[in-house]
Amino acid sequence: RLLIIDFGSQVTQLIARRLRELSVYCEIHPFNKVDEAFLARFAPKAVIFSGGPASVYTEGAPMPPKGVFDLGVPILGICYGQQVMMHCLGGHVEGGHGTAEFGRAYVTPVGKLPLLDGWFEQGDEQVWMSHGDHVSRIAPGFQVYGTSPNAPFAITADTSRHFYAVQFHPEVHHTPKGAALYENFVKLAGFKGDWTMGAYREEMIAKIKSQVGDKKVICALSGGVDSSVTGILLHEALGDQLTCVFVDHGLLRLGEAEQVVKMFRENYNLNLIHADESDLFLGALEGVSDPEVKRKTIGRLFIEVFQKYANQIPGAEFLAQGTLYPDVIESVSFSGGPSVTIKSHHNVGGLPEKMGLKLVEPLRELFKDEVRALGRELGLPDSFIGRHPFPGPGLAIRCPGEITREKLEILRRADAVYIDQIRKHGLYDEIWQAFAAILPMKTVGVMGDGRTYDYAVSLRAVTSVDGMTADYYPFTHDFLGETATRIINEVKGVNRVFYDCTSKPPGTIELE
Numbered sequence: 001r002l003l004i005i006d007f008g009s010q011v012t013q014l015i016a017r018r019l020r021e022l023s024v025y026c027e028i029h030p031f032n033k034v035d036e037a038f039l040a041r042f043a044p045k046a047v048i049f050s051g052g053p054a055s056v057y058t059e060g061a062p063m064p065p066k067g068v069f070d071l072g073v074p075i076l077g078i079c080y081g082q083q084v085m086m087h088c089l090g091g092h093v094e095g096g097h098g099t100a101e102f103g104r105a106y107v108t109p110v111g112k113l114p115l116l117d118g119w120f121e122q123g124d125e126q127v128w129m130s131h132g133d134h135v136s137r138i139a140p141g142f143q144v145y146g147t148s149p150n151a152p153f154a155i156t157a158d159t160s161r162h163f164y165a166v167q168f169h170p171e172v173h174h175t176p177k178g179a180a181l182y183e184n185f186v187k188l189a190g191f192k193g194d195w196t197m198g199a200y201r202e203e204m205i206a207k208i209k210s211q212v213g214d215k216k217v218i219c220a221l222s223g224g225v226d227s228s229v230t231g232i233l234l235h236e237a238l239g240d241q242l243t244c245v246f247v248d249h250g251l252l253r254l255g256e257a258e259q260v261v262k263m264f265r266e267n268y269n270l271n272l273i274h275a276d277e278s279d280l281f282l283g284a285l286e287g288v289s290d291p292e293v294k295r296k297t298i299g300r301l302f303i304e305v306f307q308k309y310a311n312q313i314p315g316a317e318f319l320a321q322g323t324l325y326p327d328v329i330e331s332v333s334f335s336g337g338p339s340v341t342i343k344s345h346h347n348v349g350g351l352p353e354k355m356g357l358k359l360v361e362p363l364r365e366l367f368k369d370e371v372r373a374l375g376r377e378l379g380l381p382d383s384f385i386g387r388h389p390f391p392g393p394g395l396a397i398r399c400p401g402e403i404t405r406e407k408l409e410i411l412r413r414a415d416a417v418y419i420d421q422i423r424k425h426g427l428y429d430e431i432w433q434a435f436a437a438i439l440p441m442k443t444v445g446v447m448g449d450g451r452t453y454d455y456a457v458s459l460r461a462v463t464s465v466d467g468m469t470a471d472y473y474p475f476t477h478d479f480l481g482e483t484a485t486r487i488i489n490e491v492k493g494v495n496r497v498f499y500d501c502t503s504k505p506p507g508t509i510e511l512e
């Protein structure tokens, strides 16, 4: 396996991404958490130094662990990783005025290097630079293999020791041949690219067993992909030591609670408590129309309810969470202190501290598509794995204004027709997320010979990569017309349908 030492770059996780795409198993560890003993235990087959915001001359500048250059394994240094490598091995780094460079640059080759197979076939290669300091003298044993107008040492290597150091970021998309560089590096390091989800599953099961021992674990199951995969993986590892709690807040979609419970009980035979607390949640939400108050109310009750059920499982010492890698981008602070969490999981956040539980987070190292692959590996049906994301607060944030049982029922039915339409037209997998919302107003219509005064429904469908930005989905007019007709005909209480053409930004995906 490969070790990525994180010096605090915001794009370190992309390095992991590129390597996983090459079926190479890697782990990211912050520079201040790795030492000689760690290296001995981890026994990396290759090491990558990430970029980072620091300068090698700042006091307490992040440094690689002692002994890393004596491991006898290939090392690749990126940006700050290059500088720190040169600094440690006898080169020189300069900072200060005029040495910073951000953005596109073009690298010209200087001789041939196996690390650069596939590069320079059509001349200079575009790379992405983002650095304050730069290397002004390379370390003994190194040679230059690529230069750019502002970075004379854009690509350097000591081929006898297999130390490679580049000034740019090969992991970002703006370095189009970056993936080839990583591929060459892992080949040079002797990786075969045979890391699979099957192997990860076995590894994780062993890890969970050794972490938990014979203790009990509780897991909040939402029915979403992440918590489902977490639950099933833990069930495989621990069997009856695991109890899952499915908190039904009464804000789920049509038939959802029944489907989730059935799937887990019948297919996996896991201990599952169906906590039907819809009266509690809907009661507390009565008369509430402020979006933040809604969210906070649901969050607070969720914790209370979960605690109540967890207390029924005496001796539980662990809480399992479906935290994913992008949720825990661990960045390294300048002081070299502990890493900070930029984004925390918002659904069960706060629970472990409150309840004095230890965390089990088997998906912490995975990206979303890897979680799906693991889910498939664990036998979750494709229809389940490919489901669109669904927010923790559920339909509450798709019902702007006051939430009533009547409105929720109308919303559920309209949403079901809409999703059925999308599936029938074979569009479900093209769309990142689609749902109906019920608007806080009634409008006049005419049906048959009569006047109607009913709710308006708004349909939303977006394409996105990560939910951070999104574009509305360009349905055909025929599709929209047909869907509106079906909803109005099939769902009592709706007489008007809108399609939401707002992108994100400026809109958000959910209405609240």
Ligand code: XMP
Pocket (backbone or CB within 6 Å): 346, 347, 389, 390, 391, 392, 393, 433, 467, 468, 504, 507, 508, 509, 510, 511, 512
């Ligand atoms: P927004 O509305 O912020 O949504 O553009 C981006 C993505 O996040 C989902 N979302 C949530 N997911 N708990 C969740 O688990 C929440 O409180 C929450 N709020 C929004 C939303 O469905 C979309 O996929």
